[in-house]
Each structure stands twice: as C-alpha cells, then as structure tokens.
Amino acid sequence: xxxxxxxxxxxxxxxxxxxxxxxxxxxxxxxxxxxxxxxxxxxxxxxxxxxxxxxxxxxxxxxxxxxxxxxxxxxxxxxxxxxxxxxxxxxxxxxxxxxxxxxxxxxxxxxxxxxxxxxxxxxxxxxxxxxxxxxxxxxxxxxxxxxxxxxxxxxxxxxxxxxxxxxxxxxxxxxxxxxxxxxxxxxxx
Numbered sequence: 001x002x003x004x005x006x007x008x009x010x011x012x013x014x015x016x017x018x019x020x021x022x023x024x025x026x027x028x029x030x031x032x033x034x035x036x037x038x039x040x041x042x043x044x045x046x047x048x049x050x051x052x053x054x055x056x057x058x059x060x061x062x063x064x065x066x067x068x069x070x071x072x073x074x075x076x077x078x079x080x081x082x083x084x085x086x087x088x089x090x091x092x093x094x095x096x097x098x099x100x101x102x103x104x105x106x107x108x109x110x111x112x113x114x115x116x117x118x119x120x121x122x123x124x125x126x127x128x129x130x131x132x133x134x135x136x137x138x139x140x141x142x143x144x145x146x147x148x149x150x151x152x153x154x155x156x157x158x159x160x161x162x163x164x165x166x167x168x169x170x171x172x173x174x175x176x177x178x179x180x181x182x183x184x185x186x187x188x189x
Contacts, residue, residue, distance in 0.1 A: 004032035007042060012090055012097045016042050018113040034136060042115060045074045049137040055126045059165030063123015064089060064149040069187050072118040073139035082131030083107035084124040085161050092119035093183035101156050119186045121149050125160050148174040
C-alpha cells in the first residue's frame with residue numbers, strides 16, 4: 001500500500017505524531033488527514049465529531065481539557081493556519097507516565113498532527129494571530145463529563161513559550177491538582 005500518512009511514536013506510550021505525505025503539482029496539493037486502514041496499528045478510532053477553532057490573538061492559551069467516562073475520547077489535532085505549541089498530559093490512572101507532559105509545535109507549514117489517546121488532557125498556545133485548528137474526536141462532547149486542569153498547574157511545569165494572553169474566564173477557573181488526584185479510569189483501550 002502506498003502510505004499517505006507517516007506515524008512516529010513519542011516519549012509517551014500510545015501518543016503519536018502523524019505527518020501527511022502531500023502530493024503537489026502545478027494545481028496545488030493534496031494530502032490525506034485520516035485513513036482508518038493506515039492508522040490501524042495505533043487506533044481503530046471512529047470519528048464522531050469534527051471541530052474547527054479560530055484563535056485571533058497570539059499567546060492565547062486554551063485548555064487543559066479532557067472528558068471523563070463514558071465520554072473519554074481519542075483526538076487527532078492539526079493546525080491548518082498559523083502555529084501552536086500543543087500540550088498533552090497523561091492523566092491515565094496507574095500509567096507509568098502519569099502526569100508526564102508532551103509538547104510539540106504544530107504549524108500550517110509542517111502539517112503535523114497529533115494523535116491523542118483516551119486519558120489525556122489537551123491544551124495549546126497560539127504562536128501566531130488568526131490560528132486555526134481541526135480536531136477529529138472519537139466521542140461527542142458532553143459538558144457534564146468535562147474535566148480540566150489549570151494551564152498554570154505547578155506540578156506539570158509547563159513552559160509556555162509566550163506570555164499567556166486571553167485565557168478565558170472558564171479556563172482561568174479550572175482547578176489546580178491536589179495530592180489525591182489519581183487520574184482517570186479508561187474503560188476500553
């Protein structure tokens with residue numbers, strides 16, 4: 001099979017970077033964003049929701065969001081305009097990398113995507129004005145099952161590349177972790 005997606009592992013188990021292999025000619029370019037057959041070694045994700053976000057101001061931080069069961073979700077995130085500093089945090093109960101942070105720059109130019117398995121919190125900071133993202137989700141968003149960690153959580157030691165701008169009131173009110181936070185249970189992997 002002529003692969004159109006390149007998959008690379010990261011320092012956290014089951015967390016992957018995906019790079020589309022673009023075809024270009026004088027008309028423009030074409031690239032595949034998702035193929036269940038090509039990604040079968042990392043996921044059998046069924047896409048239930050696709051979201052698009054536009055963030056106007058450089059330095060804006062969104063996150064660190066996740067969903068509890070029964071709505072834990074897998075995600076594939078791609079920056080389609082501008083650039084972001086993307087952050088994921090392993091919050092899987094009993095994971096050997098519990099509370100480990102992984103970050104990567106996703107940009108319009110590098111076209112990289114990140115595959116985020118169930119049991120991770122996700123957030124990002126925009127590195128340019130007018131940055132747009134596409135998110136592919138394996139579960140439908142349920143506000144009643146949403147969880148979040150404050151973006152300035154000291155235990156995570158996230159080094160945001162820019163001064164944090166435009167943090168929403170909701171994201172600013174997210175809680176800091178306590179010593180009794182053990183992570184979230186994942187029913188199926």
